[in-house]
Amino acid sequence: MIKLAGIDIGNDSIKLVLDGSREPLVIPNIIAPGYERHILQEEDSPWKALDVVIYSPSLSQRNQRYFVGQLALEHEDNLELEDTDNKALSDQSLIVALTALAYQGLTNQAAGPGYGNVDEVEYTLGTGLPVRSFPKYSQTFEHRLLGEHEVTFLSTPQFHNRKIKVSIRKVAVSIEGAAAMFHMATHDSLQVKDEEIYNGCIGVCEIGALTTDFPVIKRMAIDNHFSHGEQIGIATYLDAIIRDVEDAYGHLFPSRAKLAQRVKNRQFTIQLPGEGQVDIRPIVDLHFRRAAVRMVEMIKKRWRKCPDIQCFYVIGGGATALKPYIQDAAGAMKLRFTNDSEFLNVNGYLKVAKSRLNQSVPV
The missing domain is CATH 3.30.420.40 (ATPase, nucleotide binding domain)
Known part of the structure; x- marks a missing residue:
């Protein structure tokens, strides 16, 4: 089977x-x-x-x-x-x-x-x-x-x-990003669940490790002119945190993924040789604030270029980590976040495959 x-x-x-x-x-x-x-x-x-x-x-x-x-x-x-x-x-x-x-x-x-x-x-x-x-x-x-x-x-x-x-x-x-919106707009049966997303003009900021994508989706179709992508993601800032922690405390994270796990679990205290411990939260805050300011500026740039966008969703694993920092940097500009943000794409990919098999939804 x-x-x-x-x-x-x-x-x-x-x-x-x-x-x-x-x-x-x-x-x-x-x-x-x-x-x-x-x-x-x-x-x-x-x-x-x-x-x-x-x-x-x-x-x-x-x-x-x-x-x-x-x-x-x-x-x-x-x-x-x-x-x-x-x-x-x-x-x-x-x-x-x-x-x-x-x-x-x-x-x-x-x-x-x-x-x-x-x-x-x-x-x-x-x-x-x-x-x-x-x-x-x-x-x-x-x-x-x-x-x-x-x-x-x-x-x-x-x-x-x-x-x-x-x-x-x-x-x-x-x-990437477009599939996430398809998931949010439809039920498992592929019937429409959210009319605003399905029939509207939606901006997406999908923050990955190495890329950030800005697809613009109009009535579930990708806008070829306004959709864009940047060759930068949260990994740039994780690498900077790793370097700063090593310089300051001599503690080397063996991998970017190891640091990402700690950030996800809100574990900011690291063990030093002997019985010493140190809180690396100030270093994380510094670099994540920088990341958030850059993401917000890119969102503003996209929205100015395409004023038909009704709302902007910020999704992806990077969005989960940066959410409070982005909300702070965005000020009065309203941005939408979702639960289980990092799993929207994978569920969307499953639905896209199902829809193409059924040939019932033009995604």
């Missing part, structure tokens, strides 16, 4: 949701070279120890071993995406995405018996790209995802030496 899924291949994390499931899978978009692990105590969840070998015709290096997500988070040789990376072409993003699809296939028993000892799971996917990448790279992105890929879990608890073939049959690529 082919599973329908939405996958948000974000620069900070990969989010995956299956049709009929409310609980998205989130894996940090971070990898490290894999090797034979010295395990003193096995992790209590396979999610914490994604140790894989991946074969894919779309990868430049095949049958390589990787530590993925949480397992790579504190590894000294880990790799995170930089602002020069293009997610449509990135091997790292594909590695984490295929790991997520294989993991979900096994944990949700979506996988069926294949040949020999190989499980198999088939998907139809909805996914997306930033505004500036979409025109040039959407077809390339689709072709890299399509086809058959193979993931072997090695030391991963509960999945020891399980091999699974991930077959991606169809891919619907849409635009």
Whole structure:
């Protein structure tokens, strides 16, 4: 049975949701070279120890071993995406995405018996790209995802030496931010839920790790002239916080994702060598205020260029972190925020894939 899924291949994390499931899978978009692990105590969840070998015709290096997500988070040789990376072409993003699809296939028993000892799971996917990448790279992105890929879990608890073939049959690529609005405007049945969003002219500021997208949506169609994207996201400011904390206190965060987790959990106290502790909240505040001022200025610029915009939604993982700072910087200008902001796109991608399969909604 082919599973329908939405996958948000974000620069900070990969989010995956299956049709009929409310609980998205989130894996940090971070990898490290894999090797034979010295395990003193096995992790209590396979999610914490994604140790894989991946074969894919779309990868430049095949049958390589990787530590993925949480397992790579504190590894000294880990790799995170930089602002020069293009997610449509990135091997790292594909590695984490295929790991997520294989993991979900096994944990949700979506996988069926294949040949020999190989499980198999088939998907139809909805996914997306930033505004500036979409025109040039959407077809390339689709072709890299399509086809058959193979993931072997090695030391991963509960999945020891399980091999699974991930077959991606169809891919619907849409635009980040626009898919989020489609999700907000419709029910799971794809019937209209919010007339204002569905039939109005809506501005979106979708703040990601490495990009910020400003799609303008008129009656659920992308405005080609006014939609825009910027090659800057919250990662720029997280990197600055990491540098300042290291300079001030000698404490080095092993990854941007590790700092992001602390910010999300409001854990601003760090441990110093010995028994000392320090509050890094003032450093976080300084850089997030700078980020907020820049985001608000970009929103104002977009709104001036397209005065038909009725309201502006600020969404994405970056919006969750920056919300109080943006509200302060915006002053009297009203901006709209939503709950579960970082999951709007992935749920939108699922609905876009469903609508294109049904050929009932022109998204």
